[in-house]
Amino acid sequence: MSYIGRIVSLHIHPPKSGELMVPAESLQLEAGKGIVEDKRYFGKSKRQVTLIEREQLGAHAGALGINRIAPGQARANIETTGTDLHALLGREIQIGEAVLLLYEDRTPCYKMDAVCQGLRKLMENGKQGVLAQVVKSGIARIGDPIRAIEDS
Numbered sequence: 001m002s003y004i005g006r007i008v009s010l011h012i013h014p015p016k017s018g019e020l021m022v023p024a025e026s027l028q029l030e031a032g033k034g035i036v037e038d039k040r041y042f043g044k045s046k047r048q049v050t051l052i053e054r055e056q057l058g059a060h061a062g063a064l065g066i067n068r069i070a071p072g073q074a075r076a077n078i079e080t081t082g083t084d085l086h087a088l089l090g091r092e093i094q095i096g097e098a099v100l101l102l103y104e105d106r107t108p109c110y111k112m113d114a115v116c117q118g119l120r121k122l123m124e125n126g127k128q129g130v131l132a133q134v135v136k137s138g139i140a141r142i143g144d145p146i147r148a149i150e151d152s
Contacts, residue, residue, distance in 0.1 A: 005083030005146040007095065008054055009071035012038040018111070021072035026141040029098040029134045035077060050106055051085055052076040052129030060123065064116050073115045076106075076129050083146055085130045092149040097138025099149065102130045 011021035012035060028036040034048030041047065057069040057079070071079055078095065088102050108123035 002148050002150070004088075004093070004148050005053075005080045007078055007140060007142055007144045007146065008081045009079040010140065010142055011072040011075075011077055011079075013040045013075075015039065021075055023072060026096075026139050027077065028139055029096075029100070029137060031134050031137045034134060038077065046133065047131050048134050049078065049100060049132040050076040050129060051078045051080060051100075051102070051132060052106070053083060053085055054079050054081045056127060056129065060119060060127070061116075063122055064118055066116055069115060069119075074123075074128065075109075075111060078140065080146060086126045088148065089130060092135060094147045094149060096140030096144035098134055098140055099136035099138070100132040101135050102132050104131050105129075106131055 010024040010027050012024055014020060014022055024037060029049065030036055033043040034041055036042060052074050057074055061068045085102060086105065089104065092099050092101050105126045106128040108120045108128045110120065112120040112123055
């Protein structure tokens with residue numbers, strides 16, 4: 001397995017829709033179900049985990065002329081640095097102790113324009129991170145490495 005990046009922030013959905021994402025130091029990922037701490041989605045959806053690169057968020061902020069998009073504002077569970085998640089679609093990655101299958105691009109929702117007008121449009125066509133399913137349970141922590149699992 002080759003090192004391809006690092007976890008820089010973790011978030012869970014708030015109990016009530018529309019509220020800010022809740023920062024976390026670690027996430028317990030359960031195979032086939034998602035994030036144990038994320039009660040709104042755990043075991044209820046194919047959409048188990050969302051990931052986005054801080055580099056992508058930095059590019060969006062620059063294009064919009066704003067200072068930055070704060071951790072959690074893009075409503076992703078896991079924010080990364082040092083990797084191109086879109087390039088890994090269809091592949092498995094080890095993230096902390098867990099293994100995720102990155103299966104499709106995220107689709108931006110209206111909440112992105114609440115962060116900054118125009119952000120939703122910028123995030124179209126593979127520029128809002130990816131959706132993943134948990135294939136091996138484990139804990140993911142801020143600072144953990146991300147590794148690509150080589151095809152066997």
